[in-house]
Amino acid sequence: MKNKNLENSLFSYISRIRIKSCCFIENEAKKRGITLSYSYMRIIIILHFNKKLSMKELTNRLGRDKSTVTSLINKLEAEGYIKKTVCDFDKRMTYLELKDKSQEILDTIFEISEVFHEKVVEMIGEEDTDTLYRINKKLLDNWNL
Template structure:
């Protein structure tokens, strides 16, 4: 394998990861979400409410992309928008009851994903891989 194959392999791993997540969600009866929604739901599960800007920053996606993803999450009843009482220009995004109910499913999917991905990789290899990938990421 030459170093030019590394980026291609990372892309293929990303595709396989997304397929794995989609299949896992289907097995839990979740058919109205895509892996791209996961980042938003994940940060909202960790934070009670966030502005659109905060979500964009936390998931490293532009505001227009986040807006489109959140609009779909609203349509399916996972999140809602509310205005700040003090400053009507500020819009918060929060999980609905349906959105909060995803937490145990997301935890199970995450566990299944990680145990599948790392099944033949020991801790030392995992740590070295992480260091290398962080360096690659930071080069961009």
């Protein structure tokens, strides 16, 4: 690895793909009237599939620090996408749920996901896309922070 150019390293490729992917998703969202960045959309997606999560659970799922997630959640709450509820038994715990306003944009987010998938298939083909899924799943399943 020492002889490899950092620009052509796995580190660099994954970083650049993430940036380009987020930009593509955000541009597609803007075309459809959604001005939220990918980070906000990701929270909405996670809460959609999990219905109700604590701040700690969401922070763990996102792999981000608590202060960053708190800032993201506060904005989503202020814009009416998320409802925060303090636990009756433990006031230190806050639960998060989607509000109806989030449901209004979820169909568009899923549409953008399909467009993204089609774009990847167009670039690398169906077989390589399936391989990409398999490899990414393996990385995510085995990456412990």
